[in-house]
Amino acid sequence: MQTLIPMRDGTGARSRKLSLTETAYQALRARVLSGELRPSAEFSEAELADELSMSKTPVREALGRLVAEGLIEAFPRRGYRVTPITVKDINDLFAIRAMTEGTAASMAALNLTPADLDRLEAMAEARYDPSQGESVQSFVKANRDFHIAIAEGANNPRLLAMVSAFLDECTRLFYLGALSRDVNPETSDDHRHIVEVLRLRDPEQARSAMVQHSERTQQGILRALISSDTTALTL
Structure with missing residues (x-):
């Protein structure tokens, strides 16, 4: 056998x-x-x-x-x-973020439910301690979750995928920016304002609020990284 x-x-x-x-x-x-x-x-x-x-x-x-x-x-x-970070990288990424997330916010303004908006309002209160690595990590994730929640409200899977991809590319910029300066006030103020505008159900105001937020974040990161002695930013 x-x-x-x-x-x-x-x-x-x-x-x-x-x-x-x-x-x-x-x-x-x-x-x-x-x-x-x-x-x-x-x-x-x-x-x-x-x-x-x-x-x-x-x-x-x-x-x-x-x-x-x-x-x-x-x-x-x-x-x-x-890979080094260049000023052009930052400008290019945030130009695309403004377009994609501005569009997502304008579409979400007509789709988000009152419960969705209440959840976004709570998410807008996220804060961190710049001296604590885990706190910074949690804050960066909370920031991403806030923007993804708005993009999900657009009910457009392709647009959501684009927003998600560019947020991922910006992640190390968010980390370095948050470690270089305290972004708590500007981030929470901007996020609260975005939620207030979304409650108005006005697509163009929502787009404008998101674009302005993206531009302020871009300028804040550029200022912080250019002035930092410990960050390798290629001009």
Whole structure:
């Protein structure tokens, strides 16, 4: 009688490898977005592998994903560098944010329910302690949640995807800006005003309020990063 021997297809090993790659990717992405890995900071695979206590292979694969996202730059035989932030990057991103989020706000003004608006009003009260890293992290997330909630109110999945993508690109700017100065007053005041205008059900006023908020945020981030001695901002 023939004995059948189970075949090992390596699925478990592949899963472990994918898990390590995802772990490395999430850890490194968080460090870049939060500013822990500063703009223009240089490093090697070996350094990161040692810090993350894993082999170089999953770190290399994670770095490849971050290079594709534009957060990291690769230099053959030299290593890697966190992509610098330039004034043009900031201006380009916020120009697109003003267009997409202004449109989302104008559409949401006609769609948001009273319950939605009450929830936005509560979200507008988010504050943080600039000296506490976890507090800054929670605030940046709360800020994103506020803007996403308005974009969801537009009832346009493609527009929501665009708003979400550009908010993700702006994340490290929000972190660096919030760490460089106290943005509590300007953010909460602007967010409250946006909610007040949304309650009026006037699309053009809602668009204008969101565009003005985006422009104020842009100028505040530029001033903070240009005056900061610890931020690598390329003019």
